[in-house]
Amino acid sequence: MAENKKLITADNSFLTYMGRIDFSDKTRPEFYYAGSNVKMTFTGTSVSAVIKNHKYFNIQELGFVMDGKEGKVTFDKNDEDITLDIACDLEKGTHTVTLFKRQDASHYFEFVGFEIDSDGEVLENSSLPARKIECYGDSVSAGAVCEAVDFVASCDPEDHQGVYDNAWHSYAMITARNLGAQIHNIAQGGIAIFDNTGYYHAPNFIGMESVYDKLCYFPEGAKGVTPWNFDLYTPDVVLFAVGQNDPHNEGHEDFDIADPDYRAKWKNAYKSIILDLRSKYPNATFVLLLTVLCHGEEWDKAVDEIANELNDQKITHFMFTRTGKATPGHPRLPEQYEMAEELTAYLSNMGDKIWG
Secondary structure (H helix, E strand, O other), X not given: OOOOEEEEEOOOOOOEEEOOEEOOOOOOOEEOOOOOEEEEEEEOOOEEEEEEEEEOOOOEEEEEEEOOEEEEEEEOOOOOEEEEEEEOOOXXXXXXXXXXXXXXXXXXXXEEEEEEEOOOOEEOOOOOOOEEEEEXXXXXXXXXXXXXXXXXXXXXXXXXXXXXXXXXHOHHXXXXXXXXEEEEEEEOOOOOOOOOOOOOOOOOOOOHHHOOOEOOOOOOOOOOXXXXXXXXXXXXXXXXXXXXXXOOOOOOOOOOOOOHHHHHHHHHHHHHHHHHHHHHOOOOEEEEOOOOEOOOHHHHHHHHHHHHHHOOOOEEEOOOOOOOOOEOOOOOHHHHHHHHHHHHHHHHHOOHHHOO
């Protein structure tokens, strides 16, 4: 540790965490999911984060919000404790910093703590919002490539290595902030409903059917795949936005949702997840959706059928104005904010009764 600094350890009771995070070692919580974050209020003139990163692919970056101003830090050291400078030469006084995971499973990291001035103090944060959202989604929900604003309504830039990914600006996380809610964002790029389909975790593709109930959801983690304890977080609203990647059948002809046999199989697997979540969250409002990333309208029709067939007044199907029609590449910031505005209005129109 640098001179005139002290470590605020990860288990300090004044730190506030948000997201599906592994606290089995409270001194080194592990961050797996995009958008998961930790917040600290402190006094002093500087702050750094101490982490141990575990890289799988892409350029490695974490995001932060320092006194309301967003930034990011890029690093290339892995499997050892490293210190990431966030801010220095701050004015003396009280400051707030939030460190968040920009990317999905290109890495995970252990959070060791924040370093501040030796004469600084950590202060108690305001409480997390009472309202709670949970989102199950793919790369759009994870904010993939959203910062490539020179490519609006276009295909993604080639070989971008994840530098345009930013979960903070996914429609799901924006919507949560708009509504004054906390969020667990269970989103992974390339994921489909079924294992062995979609694009995530080639060549042994992993689907949402194997992820939705997991803490660490990839076998390469130090602890392997680990289960999630649903008692730890009960959302008022569940967003379920999976289906974009489901046609992909590596090495074979794409799946056709218009095929009656496949449609029935896909819908049943989708329903199975929703019904299991409903059993865990009996009072939650569920919103089934697909995003504005281009896809065939038969997928939207299948999701609508699911919502109707489940015959539950608190399970609805929502469509954006431009669902499936806005862009062949990932939604950029303008499109993410467009989606958030429409989803915020949809949830707001349901009234306060949806919040526990």
